[in-house]
Amino acid sequence: MRIALRTLSVGVLLIFVGFADAPRRRDSDWLIRVGLEQAAWAQVLYVSVSEGVLRWINPRTGQTLGEGTAGQIWELRRENGRLYAQNGQTQIASERLMAEAAEGFVMVGTAPNDLRRYRGHLEWTERDGKLLTINWILLDDYLKATLPREMPPKFHPEALKVQAVAARSFAFRRLNRYRQWGYDLCDHAPCQVYGGVDAEHPNTNAAVDATAGEGLMFEGRVVDAVYTGNCGGHTAPIEVAMVGTRPLRFLSGVSDMNGDGKPFCSVAPNGGWELNLTHAELEKRFPQVGRIRELRLTQRTAGKHAQQVQIRGERATLTLSGAEFRSAVGTGRVRSLMFEVQAQRDGWKLVGRGAGHGAGMCQWGAQGRALAGQNYRQILGAYYPGATLEAL
Numbered sequence: 001m002r003i004a005l006r007t008l009s010v011g012v013l014l015i016f017v018g019f020a021d022a023p024r025r026r027d028s029d030w031l032i033r034v035g036l037e038q039a040a041w042a043q044v045l046y047v048s049v050s051e052g053v054l055r056w057i058n059p060r061t062g063q064t065l066g067e068g069t070a071g072q073i074w075e076l077r078r079e080n081g082r083l084y085a086q087n088g089q090t091q092i093a094s095e096r097l098m099a100e101a102a103e104g105f106v107m108v109g110t111a112p113n114d115l116r117r118y119r120g121h122l123e124w125t126e127r128d129g130k131l132l133t134i135n136w137i138l139l140d141d142y143l144k145a146t147l148p149r150e151m152p153p154k155f156h157p158e159a160l161k162v163q164a165v166a167a168r169s170f171a172f173r174r175l176n177r178y179r180q181w182g183y184d185l186c187d188h189a190p191c192q193v194y195g196g197v198d199a200e201h202p203n204t205n206a207a208v209d210a211t212a213g214e215g216l217m218f219e220g221r222v223v224d225a226v227y228t229g230n231c232g233g234h235t236a237p238i239e240v241a242m243v244g245t246r247p248l249r250f251l252s253g254v255s256d257m258n259g260d261g262k263p264f265c266s267v268a269p270n271g272g273w274e275l276n277l278t279h280a281e282l283e284k285r286f287p288q289v290g291r292i293r294e295l296r297l298t299q300r301t302a303g304k305h306a307q308q309v310q311i312r313g314e315r316a317t318l319t320l321s322g323a324e325f326r327s328a329v330g331t332g333r334v335r336s337l338m339f340e341v342q343a344q345r346d347g348w349k350l351v352g353r354g355a356g357h358g359a360g361m362c363q364w365g366a367q368g369r370a371l372a373g374q375n376y377r378q379i380l381g382a383y384y385p386g387a388t389l390e391a392l
């Protein structure tokens with residue numbers, strides 16, 4: 001490598017180095033909308049400010065409708081198509097309302113004594129007869145409030161950078177996903193867990209800043225960079241891991257073994273799991289098959305994930321994908337798809353490894369690889385084969 005570089009002219013080398021070092025801090029170019037489905041979606045909401053002044057604004061006209069101060073809690077409700085914010089004798093009414101903090105942070109929640117702080121500003125929409133809070137926030141602030149809820153901030157800095165790039169790419173793929181209600185992402189598991197200002201941690205903040213603007217691309221599109229807690233030693237092809245998905249080259253499943261034949265994710269505690277399934281439970285969950293005679297895996301992936309499960313009963317034989325089976329029994333109980341089935345006297349025992357759907361980046365594996373000296377680019381390359389790291 002060094003010999004090859006020496007044959008290049010100094011000029012070419014300088015240009016190359018200059019490009020590689022060019023700052024790509026562009027996360028602040030992006031403003032995204034997070035629907036606080038979990039934290040602030042109710043008939044009545046409570047709004048305040050952490051310090052300084054809270055401004056109520058009509059977002060359509062830009063007009064300031066009223067102001068509050070820290071310590072005042074406003075009750076927000078909707079009646080006859082209008083929003084009403086009330087604090088003591090003061091009431092503000094408008095078809096649309098936006099709350100922003102002049103300094104400090106806006107706060108919102110479903111109970112007056114349980115408000116959470118957010119960067120950016122808040123707006124509201126009606127969904128299913130209730131008020132749903134939409135938090136407009138810069139992409140980097142969103143990532144900083146998300147990362148610590150998705151990966152422990154005590155993880156190795158390179159693993160945290162892997163998570164930052166994956167979370168950024170994942171977020172990009174979901175822009176406009178909830179457009180019928182006016183936001184991009186929700187604040188819980190189907191999207192990514194978003195905790196607001198209180199979730200932020202210096203370690204994960206540093207990982208977001210160090211990778212600012214970087215995302216994963218494949219054939220000109222941002223990659224849907226899904227990730228999983230612990231793959232158990234091999235990641236799962238996306239079409240095996242999740243019901244209703246199609247094969248993707250960068251999510252085709254890779255070995256997560258180190259040179260000694262040990263999974264990188266074996267640094268995780270509690271890597272193994274067991275689940276007892278009685279006849280009675282399975283017959284209740286799959287009543288169409290009648291009395292169950294046999295539960296077995298009829299197809300496995302190269303990485304040993306349960307791809308097809310067969311339940312043979314007195315009345316019928318049911319064949320379903322491993323992901324469908326996992327979802328029917330409960331993803332919290334069937335912790336991963338990397339399991340075997342053992343017959344027992346009163347039912348079956350599943351003996352498994354790993355946690356999560358199994359596709360994409362393995363979070364504990366990223367930690368294991370970082371501890372073994374790999375950098376975030378190498379780790380991303382291992383888990384998303386064929387994808388490239390680029391400025392978004």
Ligand SMILES: [Zn+2]
Pocket residue numbers: 230231232233234256263264265362364365
């Ligand atoms: Zn793994």
